Amino acid sequence: MTGDGQNTFRHLSEILEIAKDQSSKKLVVAAAEDLHVLQAVLYAQTENIINPILIGNSDKILELCRKNELEPVDIPLIDEKDPVKSCELAIDMIRQGEASILMKGLVSTAPLLKAVLDKDKGLRKNKLLSHAALFEVPSYHKLIAVTDAGMNVQPSLGEKAGIIENAVELFHRIGIKEPKVGILGPIETVNPRIQSTVDARDLKAMNQSGRIEGCLVDGPLAMDNAVSREAALLKGISSQVAGDVDILLVPDLNCGNILYKTLVFLANSISAAVVMGASAPIVLTSRADSGKSKLMSIALAAVLG
Numbered sequence: 001m002t003g004d005g006q007n008t009f010r011h012l013s014e015i016l017e018i019a020k021d022q023s024s025k026k027l028v029v030a031a032a033e034d035l036h037v038l039q040a041v042l043y044a045q046t047e048n049i050i051n052p053i054l055i056g057n058s059d060k061i062l063e064l065c066r067k068n069e070l071e072p073v074d075i076p077l078i079d080e081k082d083p084v085k086s087c088e089l090a091i092d093m094i095r096q097g098e099a100s101i102l103m104k105g106l107v108s109t110a111p112l113l114k115a116v117l118d119k120d121k122g123l124r125k126n127k128l129l130s131h132a133a134l135f136e137v138p139s140y141h142k143l144i145a146v147t148d149a150g151m152n153v154q155p156s157l158g159e160k161a162g163i164i165e166n167a168v169e170l171f172h173r174i175g176i177k178e179p180k181v182g183i184l185g186p187i188e189t190v191n192p193r194i195q196s197t198v199d200a201r202d203l204k205a206m207n208q209s210g211r212i213e214g215c216l217v218d219g220p221l222a223m224d225n226a227v228s229r230e231a232a233l234l235k236g237i238s239s240q241v242a243g244d245v246d247i248l249l250v251p252d253l254n255c256g257n258i259l260y261k262t263l264v265f266l267a268n269s270i271s272a273a274v275v276m277g278a279s280a281p282i283v284l285t286s287r288a289d290s291g292k293s294k295l296m297s298i299a300l301a302a303v304l305g
């Protein structure tokens with residue numbers, strides 16, 4: 001990031017460095033009996049990014065540590081063999097102020113999010129919750145976010161505005177003042193039969209009228225025009241956002257998840273992913289994510305937490 005608040009982050013390791021420079025945050029893992037999660041958490045602890053608390057099947061956690069030469073030193077370990085109860089306990093610790101970051105271990109995404117969304121015992125704060133993933137893509141000139149690839153299945157226009165606000169908050173928190181948001185669709189013109197293009201037009205209007213603040217929104221943009229200035233120029237698109245986006249808003253979870261996995265598995269990218277909008281950042285990586293990606297997600301949550 002430059003002094004003028006532009007996004008010049010090129011590598012997720014720059015986020016890791018910011019996290020290392022801060023005081024360490026308390027992170028609680030729900031269902032911690034997962035080797036890659038344990039490796040990332042213990043590494044982040046040695047780098048003073050977090051102080052972890054592990055909840056889960058303690059026999060399995062200790063066995064995984066023994067077999068893989070991991071030493072859980074100075075880490076509270078709470079035995080809870082039921083993954084759903086483990087989520088509830090972890091959430092309660094956040095509510096009691098005993099930790100400020102929640103991390104998913106060996107439990108499916110939906111039950112964890114359901115527990116987070118519980119009206120009485122969850123982590124809601126009158127805001128939409130949404131997933132945002134920050135990517136280091138070798139062929140792109142800066143870090144770029146994809147949202148929502150993990151939580152909101154078929155977002156309405158209002159929910160898309162909430163998803164943008166959460167991703168913009170993430171960028172503000174890492175020092176980028178006015179991120180550029182590209183609303184993705186299959187074409188760059190509005191077609192009433194293609195809902196993503198209609199929503200894109202409306203979201204751009206909401207940004208222009210000040211209902212969505214702190215960012216520059218443009219759309220609809222097809223993927224090529226969003227990330228390639230040349231492609232945008234060829235199409236005659238004149239936009240500050242086209243070819244230089246910081247945040248890609250996808251039409252729905254299907255598109256988001258396919259884009260996420262494509263970036264990781266076909267484009268050699270690394271991600272750092274969190275759920276925003278709750279009373280604490282939530283590290284919600286999938287089994288398919290690498291250990292490095294899990295570590296980067298912890299670092300990003302530590303910067304946000």
Ligand code: COD
Binds near residue numbers: 149153
């Ligand atoms: N933000 C805030 N409140 C929400 C949100 C949200 N994103 N989603 C639902 N709520 C509220 C509703 O207003 C309601 O009050 C309550 O939560 C329950 O709403 P439901 O019944 O629509 O929600 P659930 O509990 O059935 O489902 C919520 C999930 C997040 C579990 C669901 O949307 C889901 O399964 N999403 C996909 C998760 C997933 O599988 N991801 C992995 C793909 S990578």
